[in-house]
Amino acid sequence: xxxxxxxxxxxxxxxxxxxxxxxxxxxxxxxxxxxxxxxxxxxxxxxxxxxxxxxxxxxxxxxxxxxxxxxxxxxxxxxxxxxxxxxxxxxxxxxxxxxxxxxxxxxxxxxxxxxxxxxxxxxxxxxxxxxxxxxxxxxxxxxxxxxxxxxxxxxxxxxxxxxxxxxxxxxxxxxxxxxxxxxxxxxxxxxxxxxxxxxxxxxxxxxxxxxxxxxxxxxxxxxx
Numbered sequence: 001x002x003x004x005x006x007x008x009x010x011x012x013x014x015x016x017x018x019x020x021x022x023x024x025x026x027x028x029x030x031x032x033x034x035x036x037x038x039x040x041x042x043x044x045x046x047x048x049x050x051x052x053x054x055x056x057x058x059x060x061x062x063x064x065x066x067x068x069x070x071x072x073x074x075x076x077x078x079x080x081x082x083x084x085x086x087x088x089x090x091x092x093x094x095x096x097x098x099x100x101x102x103x104x105x106x107x108x109x110x111x112x113x114x115x116x117x118x119x120x121x122x123x124x125x126x127x128x129x130x131x132x133x134x135x136x137x138x139x140x141x142x143x144x145x146x147x148x149x150x151x152x153x154x155x156x157x158x159x160x161x162x163x164x165x166x167x168x169x170x171x172x173x174x175x176x177x178x179x180x181x182x183x184x185x186x187x188x189x190x191x192x193x194x195x196x197x198x199x200x201x202x203x204x205x206x207x208x209x210x211x212x213x214x215x216x217x218x219x220x221x222x223x224x
Contacts, residue, residue: 098221104188105210113189114152122175
C-alpha cells in the first residue's frame with residue numbers, strides 16, 4: 001500500500017476526497033488512521049486483510065509517527081542551540097574581530113588594522129592603501145618579512161602626512177620572493193557593533209562598524 005500521495009490512496013479504495021487549497025501531498029497521522037479504518041470496514045469478509053499486510057501497515061504508521069516526533073524534537077533542539085549561540089555571540093559586541101576582507105572604514109581618528117598570511121619568507125613586502133574610488137593614497141614599505149602572519153597598519157595619513165577623510169579604504173599587500181611578486185589575501189580587524197540572526201537561515205550575523213554584515217563563521221580571530 002503506497003502512502004506517497006493522499007489522492008492516489010483514496011482513489012485505490014474507491015473513495016472521493018474534497019480538495020482544498022491547503023491539501024497536503026504527504027499522508028499525516030489522521031489521514032493514515034482514516035484510510036486504515038476505512039480499509040478494515042470495506043474489506044471482503046471472505047478475503048479479510050492478511051495479518052502480515054496489516055502488521056506491515058501498522059509498522060509503517062509507527063515509523064511515520066516516530067519520524068514526526070523526531071523531527072519536532074530536532075526542530076526544538078535546533079532552535080535552542082541557535083538561541084544559545086546568539087546569546088554567546090552577543091558578548092562579541094564591542095570586541096575587535098578579524099575577518100577576510102581587503103576593505104575597512106577609516107574613522108575620524110585612529111587608523112586601520114589588518115594582517116596577511118605569507119606562505120614563505122618575502123624579501124620585500126609593500127602595503128598599498130587606496131580610497132573608495134581606487135586612487136592610490138599611500139605605499140607603505142614593510143621591508144623583508146618572514147613566513148606566517150604579518151600585521152598591517154595604516155595611520156590614516158597620505159604620503160604627505162595629511163589626515164585622510166572618513167570613509168572606506170582598501171588594503172593590497174604585495175610580497176616579493178626573488179624575481180616573483182604576488183598579492184597576498186588580507187584580513188581586516190574591525191569593531192563588532194551588533195549581532196543578529198539572519199532571516200530564514202537562523203545563521204548568526206555580526207554587524208561590523210563601517211564594513212557591514214558578515215556571518216559569524218567568517219571570523220578568523222577575536223581580539224588583537
